[in-house]
Amino acid sequence: KTSHAAVVARGVGKPCVVGCEAIKIDLEARRFYVNEVEVKEGDIISIDGATGQVMPGMLPLVEPRMTPELAKLLSYADEFRRLGVWTNADNPEDAQKARDFGAEGIGLCRTEHMFFGDERRPLIQSVIMAETSEERRAYLDKLLPFQREDFEGIFRVMDGLPVIIRLIDPPMHEFLPPYEELVKEVMELRYKGGDPKELAEKERLLEVVEKLHEINPMMGLRGCRTGVTFPEISEMQVRAIFEAACNVAREGVDVHPEVMIPLTSHVNELKAERERLEKVAKEVMEEQGIQVDYKFGTMIETPRAALIADQLARYSDFFSFGTNDLTQMTFGFSRDDMEGKFLAPYLEKGILEDNPFATLDQEGVGELVEMGVQRGRAAKPDLEIGICGEHGGDPKSIEFFHKVGLNYVSCSPFRVPIARLAAAQVALREK
CATH class of the missing domain: 3.50.30.10 (Phosphohistidine domain)
Structure with a gap:
């Protein structure tokens, strides 16, 4: 799960x-x-x-929907809960579903999902394969209109509500064909005497994939490290965000973009990235002659980030705990490997009480979350803090997030009603 x-x-x-x-x-x-x-x-x-x-076989299905009775119950719940409920949404359709379910903002918009598609994937691959900054920017200029259009659609749906947009996060190799597949294609073209031009392109792609190969990609060149190494990529994304924000603001949309810098582990990373990217944001607003309400913040996804939260708060308007990666790095568990390999015996033998990727481990990961909240707010008392991992839709975890003083939880659109109810139940138990 x-x-x-x-x-x-x-x-x-x-x-x-x-x-x-x-x-x-x-x-x-x-x-x-x-x-x-x-x-x-x-x-x-x-x-x-x-x-x-x-x-x-085909079993009878019931389409999930918000019944009048459920809507009334949740409206009662909203009167009591303190914790906000936001959503994770990467496109206007998901944003609309979440808003219909009562979401009060977008806590995570994953921009990398916008790079997949027949027209877009070749462009991001060309960006990765570019040998010079100028060549990279030329391909990014072609990608920018796609990103801008995506953001405009989301901003229109979320009129009046905050939208947190995470800059590109995954390792670069995820946008390229698998190494084994490329090797096979190259060998077949060489053996069969295929088209020389196609062979040259495949060989060049294989060379780039080999160059990007990492022993542990989830802890390698990703997140803000990509922004530091290839600044043109995140600059394009911020330009697209603020051009979109200015465009919809002209239409009368009340837009509130919040730019999230992922996977920071050192204050100098965040300082450098915020200063560089906020400069781009201000340039766009000056060019457009429009000012929009905006924020810059970071994800707390590594134990070190939680420990130096007071330092990170100096350059952040908000924190968002990425509890999926934080759990992974705190336990040393691979999220994708654990369930298929050793989760079942760990649960059966009572080593673990719950799957830590479904219900937050309060003794370890929770301690880091609480420490991050305390240290961040000690440096900046009005710091907005939320959580955007899968735990945002888990009732047990929501109770913990309420107790440590988070402003909101963010979960997938279909879990928004669960989170609203769980947040109210926690508040009522305190009375």
Whole structure:
């Protein structure tokens, strides 16, 4: 339920089951087996992403919707809760769903998801393969209109509410073809005497993939490190954000962009990035002749960031705890590997009480969160602090976030009603 694939699927309201070790796949016969059950290509199956059940046949479905009774109950809950409930949304459709469910802002808009698509992927690949800053900027200029249009759509939907936009975060290799696939294609072209131009392009791409290869990419060149190393990328993104904000402001939209710098671990990273990017933001607003209300902040995703929160607060208008990565780095667990390899025996033997990627580990990760809140607010008392990991939609975790004084939790659109109710229950228990 907490693998990255499941997180993304839940965010778009799609059922997803990963880590099915019992499945035996026969690619040649185009079918798979689970114990004695055989499923052929073309057969219909039903998937329950909440329980992990996969069932043969087409079962009756009920589309999730906000009933009048639920809406009334949640309106009562809103009168009591102190904790705000925001959403994680990467496009206008998800933003609208979340707003319909009662979200009060966007706590995480992942800009890297905007780079996938038939027209966009080749451009971001060209950016990565560029050999000079000038060449890189030329491709980024072609990408900018796509990003600007995406942001305009989200800003219009969230009229009057804050929108936190995270700058590019994942390792660069995620935008390129897999190494093994490229090697195979290059070898086939060489062996069969394929088109020389296509072979040269594939060989160049393979060279870049080899150059970007990292032993541990999730702790390598990603987040703000990408901004420091390739400043043109994050500058383009900030320009797109503020051009979009100015455009919709002219239409009368009440826009509140908040730029989030990811994976900072050292105050000098944040200082350098904020100063450089805020300069771009101010340049755009001067060019457009429009001023918009904006903020710059950072994600707290590493233990060191939580420990130096007082230093980071000097250059932040807000903090957002990325508890998925913070849990990963605190435990030393791989989020994507843990569930399929050793989570089940750890739960069965009582080593872990809960999956730490679903329910926050309060003794370890929670201690870092509380420390980050205290140290950040000691340096800046009015610091806005939220959380945008999967824990933002978990009732047990929400209780902890309420107690340590967060301003809001942010979760996938379909978990917004759960978070609203859970936040009210916590507040009522205190009375």
